[in-house]
Amino acid sequence: MRELDVEQVKETVSDLCVQANYHLPGDVLEVLQRAADEEEESPVGREVLELIIDNAETAADEKMPICQDTGSAVIFLDIGQDVHFVGGDLEEAINRGVAEGYERGYLRKSMTEDPFERDNTGDNTPAIIHTQIVPGDQVKIALAPKGGGAENMSAARGLTPADGPDGVKDFVVDTVSSAGSNPCPPIVVGVGVGSTLEKAVLLAKKSLLRPLRQPHPREHIAELERQTLAAVNDLGIGPQGLGGRTTALAVHIEPHSSHIASLLAAVNIQCHAARHAEAIL
């Protein structure tokens, strides 16, 4: 049994909030550059991609947020089963970390207390926390600030087993098509397939943390990722929706065992500001 003080978690969460919002991950920058140099056919599209890269570099250099929508603080905690948290309430410590990070990083506070009354909580809490118990005595914290523009364009649907891979592909293409220019393309498309509704949605979100364009290890899933990416890019939406061949930078699909009656599919759309940072305690 390893004891871990929740103050350490708080400090780490606070740092991750700032880091994730100031620095676009290297893999995202690389893929954006490849799209600008080799893939995008539209001159306006290439120009937009270069501006997006320039923006990310400016943000990192000047220590400011890449995007003004610094998101809901979505946090994935993989907690080793041999860890014992001490020093206070874990969830409260995480929220203190978010509040501190958003304040000292000059990040925007975007959370409302109630979905209808809509008073701002003033410190970007509560964080959206997902926990998983894993073997070992470490804690992995991944933080992904999630902007509203792209999150709002996400969707889930109950398909039938007979719909198969093509059904999933069509659902993804429909979702991206109706999102159009709203989610700040080029986007990353996270897809969860199988299991139950809430699990499919969670898998879709988690797949966004995968290194960009790293194919799924199962060949038939990787093939569906390639086909779906090609179909999405054939929509012609392009960077910022101004027309082009780079509507999505990647499609990541996470499959899961499924009930004999079901084929659940969830699509979580991530904008080009595909921010995330992680730490291990």
Place this chain on the structure above:
Amino acid sequence: MEKQIAAPLTDRDIESLEAGDKVLINGVIYTGRDAAHKRLVETLERGEDLPVDLQGQIIYYVGPCPAKPGDPIGSAGPTTSGRMDVYTPTMLEVGLRGMIGKGNRSDEVVEAIKEYKGVYLLAIGGAGALLAKCVNKAEVVAYEELGPEAIFRLEVEDFPVVVGVDAAGNDIYVKGREEYAR
């Protein structure tokens, strides 16, 4: 080649703009997003005066990040315009002429843009750090309690936008997508 326009807008400037044009804005614009729009429209419904005169003005759909000490504003890129669609025809009716945002507009908004001879301008979504550099001054002029959703008066210099929907109702998104779809 980029066109230069001054803000607030004149009818002549608006008429000179075509969907797809690259434009640099210089002058004064106002911010406003969901909560501010709701309040503005409610104010009009009560028959009261608006806290800002919208004649010929541009509203930028943005909720900026807090400014660091010494900076006029934090990151300040556009938010999704579609959420303002329900309010926009009313705004145009009372004199608003330009909107800066990102994303598609409803048919009603495009119709209202044509009717009142307005223009919908696009800024690059997610380029908040670069766009903040085009803002020289920012001050809250209404609804301070709304935090990032307050109405700010911004002085902008060479603020880059693309014409999304022009006064004739041409929509760059429709055109762009058709060209590259396969």
